[in-house]
Amino acid sequence: MTESASQPIRIPFPDGLLETGIAVAVADGQEIVVLKQDDGYRAVDRWCPHEEGDLGEGMMYGTNIKCPVHGYIFDLARGQCINQFTMSIAVYDVEVDGDDLLLTQLSETKGREW
Numbered sequence: 001m002t003e004s005a006s007q008p009i010r011i012p013f014p015d016g017l018l019e020t021g022i023a024v025a026v027a028d029g030q031e032i033v034v035l036k037q038d039d040g041y042r043a044v045d046r047w048c049p050h051e052e053g054d055l056g057e058g059m060m061y062g063t064n065i066k067c068p069v070h071g072y073i074f075d076l077a078r079g080q081c082i083n084q085f086t087m088s089i090a091v092y093d094v095e096v097d098g099d100d101l102l103l104t105q106l107s108e109t110k111g112r113e114w
């Protein structure tokens with residue numbers, strides 16, 4: 001997704017999210033990663049804009065996620081990469097609605113190098 005969504009995107013609650021704290025899902029045709037945080041959930045685009053690392057295998061550091069390939073770190077509030085300021089990832093606010101999640105896009109993926 002490259003443009004801000006005006007309407008939330010509804011997806012089923014991903015399998016395994018409660019157990020592992022991280023799950024890959026599809027939202028509006030795009031692969032995303034849903035992450036459990038202390039105060040709820042967050043979602044990001046699955047593929048790192050650097051060289052397509054799989055953020056579904058990323059490691060969470062508090063309010064950040066670290067790409068497993070070269071270690072770039074993205075903040076989960078705005079999607080900004082703290083290693084490369086021209087780069088960011090799409091971040092989604094996540095609301096639980098029954099058995100579903102409602103995703104609202106907060107930022108866009110920028111600086112893709114692949």
Ligand code: FES
Binds near residue numbers: 048053071072
């Ligand atoms: S592919 Fe993610 S940091 Fe290089």
